[in-house]
Amino acid sequence: MKTYETDVLVIGGGGAATASTIAAHDAGARTMMAVKGRFGVPGVRGAGATSNPKADFWTIRTVGPKGGWFNPPDETWQDMCQIGLGTADAGLCRIFVDEVSDAIKRLRSMGMRFQSKMLATMPATKESKGTNNIVQIQKAVIEGTKTEVIEYANVTDILVDDGRCMGAVGVTDFGEPFVVRAGAVVLATGGVGQLFQYSFNPPGNTGDGYAMALRAGAELFNMEFMQQGIATTWPTQAMVMLYEMPEPYKMFNRQGKDFVKDYLPEGVSVVEVSNLKAWHWPVSCRDASIHLDRAIHGEAVAGRGTDNDAIFLDLSGARRGFQPEVFEEYMTSVGIDLGRDLLQIQVHHHTSNGGVRIDHDAQSRVVGLFACGESAGWQGADRLGGTMLGGSQVFGWRAGTKAAAVAKDRPQRDLRPDELDHALLGTFRRAQESRGTTRPGELLKPLQREMWKRLLVERDAEQLAAARACVEQQRDRLASDLCIAEPFDLALFYEQRNLLDVADAIIAAATMRTESRGSHYRSDYPVRDDENWMTNLFISRDERGLNLRKQWVNQDVGFTDVGKIRIMPWG
Numbered sequence: 001m002k003t004y005e006t007d008v009l010v011i012g013g014g015g016a017a018t019a020s021t022i023a024a025h026d027a028g029a030r031t032m033m034a035v036k037g038r039f040g041v042p043g044v045r046g047a048g049a050t051s052n053p054k055a056d057f058w059t060i061r062t063v064g065p066k067g068g069w070f071n072p073p074d075e076t077w078q079d080m081c082q083i084g085l086g087t088a089d090a091g092l093c094r095i096f097v098d099e100v101s102d103a104i105k106r107l108r109s110m111g112m113r114f115q116s117k118m119l120a121t122m123p124a125t126k127e128s129k130g131t132n133n134i135v136q137i138q139k140a141v142i143e144g145t146k147t148e149v150i151e152y153a154n155v156t157d158i159l160v161d162d163g164r165c166m167g168a169v170g171v172t173d174f175g176e177p178f179v180v181r182a183g184a185v186v187l188a189t190g191g192v193g194q195l196f197q198y199s200f201n202p203p204g205n206t207g208d209g210y211a212m213a214l215r216a217g218a219e220l221f222n223m224e225f226m227q228q229g230i231a232t233t234w235p236t237q238a239m240v241m242l243y244e245m246p247e248p249y250k251m252f253n254r255q256g257k258d259f260v261k262d263y264l265p266e267g268v269s270v271v272e273v274s275n276l277k278a279w280h281w282p283v284s285c286r287d288a289s290i291h292l293d294r295a296i297h298g299e300a301v302a303g304r305g306t307d308n309d310a311i312f313l314d315l316s317g318a319r320r321g322f323q324p325e326v327f328e329e330y331m332t333s334v335g336i337d338l339g340r341d342l343l344q345i346q347v348h349h350h351t352s353n354g355g356v357r358i359d360h361d362a363q364s365r366v367v368g369l370f371a372c373g374e375s376a377g378w379q380g381a382d383r384l385g386g387t388m389l390g391g392s393q394v395f396g397w398r399a400g401t402k403a404a405a406v407a408k409d410r411p412q413r414d415l416r417p418d419e420l421d422h423a424l425l426g427t428f429r430r431a432q433e434s435r436g437t438t439r440p441g442e443l444l445k446p447l448q449r450e451m452w453k454r455l456l457v458e459r460d461a462e463q464l465a466a467a468r469a470c471v472e473q474q475r476d477r478l479a480s481d482l483c484i485a486e487p488f489d490l491a492l493f494y495e496q497r498n499l500l501d502v503a504d505a506i507i508a509a510a511t512m513r514t515e516s517r518g519s520h521y522r523s524d525y526p527v528r529d530d531e532n533w534m535t536n537l538f539i540s541r542d543e544r545g546l547n548l549r550k551q552w553v554n555q556d557v558g559f560t561d562v563g564k565i566r567i568m569p570w571g
């Protein structure tokens with residue numbers, strides 16, 4: 001079996017991975033990256049959300065001195081706590097606010113060009129195929145270091161000995177197992193968008209970091225919170241920027257019915273939800289605008305959408321917002337004239353707000369195991385736009401720097417055969433020898449459909465139980481009827497296993513939280529309940545299964561409910 005050795009292993013090829021690799025290298029460590037698919041090639045498996053060509057512009061939220069061009073620090077921090085409705089980690093948000101300007105400066109010094117100082121926006125261009133180019137810029141820096149990059153490398157588990165991370169194991173797309181012995185490991189594996197039929201995340205974002213961290217003994221946090229946004233489902237997928245539209249939105253189901261009002265609670269109007277959505281699309285669901293998402297999603301689930309699972313949106317005559325020309329050009333190139341044609345839109349998973357519980361150095365509770373970017377949990381029930389790309393840089397940098405220090409005093413010893421068996425070879429052999437009929441890839445679409453229907457926009461006890469039953473049924477099929485017909489099936493088998501593990505964690509947290517808060521909307525508990533639920537939910541795992549721990553938010557720090565958010569949350 002191929003065995004590698006390094007100080008710091010970074011898993012992933014998105015913006016968090018590139019930032020932490022550079023930081024670890026600068027701190028004097030030997031560095032290695034393991035990337036699923038290709039590294040830094042937009043739009044392919046392995047590209048990650050950072051390089052996914054779906055947006056017409058990208059934003060990093062800037063923070064700077066009060067009175068200048070930037071978002072003022074204290075207000076930004078308070079707004080991050082506000083929008084998280086008490087569940088964002090106030091300490092980590094403070095670090096973001098204090099360090100995002102340095103992260104932007106570092107990107108500039110590497111050659112990044114931003115369009116606006118105020119928002120650090122990166123307009124996507126035809127040349128960049130709709131992606132920002134953070135990864136391209138940092139990849140060029142990494143190429144100037146001695147970092148070894150292994151591509152087509154699917155890391156499957158973390159090696160742990162006595163609460164300390166020793167490296168990782170995995171399998172290549174060609175079915176070859178490998179081991180990386182490392183003094184520290186950084187999970188930069190992105191989110192779990194691929195759990196849902198409609199998502200902005202590219203293939204490969206299957207929540208591997210969350211699942212591996214759980215199995216390694218780390219905790220997850222805030223897994224029930226995910227942002228969602230609206231995009232076209234036909235003839236291609238593209239994010240639809242809904243702000244600056246004439247309100248109320250003109251939306252119809254396949255029978256031409258204007259349906260939104262059917263989903264609104266008493267006293268809430270179509271104009272109100274449209275205005276709210278326009279104000280903070282796509283990244284916040286904290287207010288009545290969630291009902292617009294419920295309406296769009298609900299019509300499709302009820303079979304009143306188009307053949308493409310969509311509802312119609314009339315954008316003709318709309319005064320569109322920032323950078324509209326990229327979206328318009330993109331639509332024109334696929335034959336859609338916004339002045340004439342109706343768009344077919346649906347709610348998509350956008351980002352996962354929770355993730356691996358980290359400390360201020362981005363380290364999990366397993367010594368030497370770090371997480372950053374969308375793998376890490378620090379955001380709350382909702383999040384401010386522009387904080388994910390910036391956060392990937394801030395915590396990526398912190399993770400890489402500390403990982404380099406931790407790696408220096410790693411224990412020097414060879415892995416025992418039983419450790420390798422436990423971590424990889426056991427499941428690997430069982431999978432290879434299985435003689436069933438179900439190829440792992442066949443399970444993906446049915447799982448995505450069920451999870452999009454039951455887990456993303458709106459939840460209730462019945463839907464959650466059905467989601468859990470689907471996960472259990474798929475788990476049984478993987479265990480009893482698996483067929484590995486070609487080497488790549490092995491990688492898909494591990495991905496499916498991870499998707500099921502993460503689905504379990506999300507379902508467990510969403511079931512336990514019997515209230516609605518931000519992006520977590522329970523139709524059987526539609527009201528926010530601070531008396532019982534001003535808490536975070538931490539998830540860990542032992543041989544008996546998942547353990548959920550409810551921890552009260554420290555209300556002295558960060559969150560005081562003033563209701564309003566001052567800073568525009570979109571982006």
Ligand SMILES: Cc1cc2nc3c(=O)[nH]c(=O)nc-3n(C[C@H](O)[C@H](O)[C@H](O)COP(=O)(O)OP(=O)(O)OC[C@H]3O[C@@H](n4cnc5c(N)ncnc54)[C@H](O)[C@@H]3O)c2cc1C
Nearest residue numbers: 012013014016036046048049050059155190373374388389
């Ligand atoms: C269309 C779109 C627009 C967005 N716009 C904004 C914005 O304007 N502002 C903002 O702040 N945020 C935005 N976001 C969110 C933000 O882009 C992501 O949260 C962020 O890029 C995540 O970076 P990351 O490095 O953590 O993960 P990713 O970029 O997703 O990278 C994860 C990497 O890990 C690899 N990987 C996964 N599992 C494994 C494994 N087992 N082994 C090896 N490699 C693995 C993947 O292949 C990938 O290379 C947007 C997201 C999308 C999709």
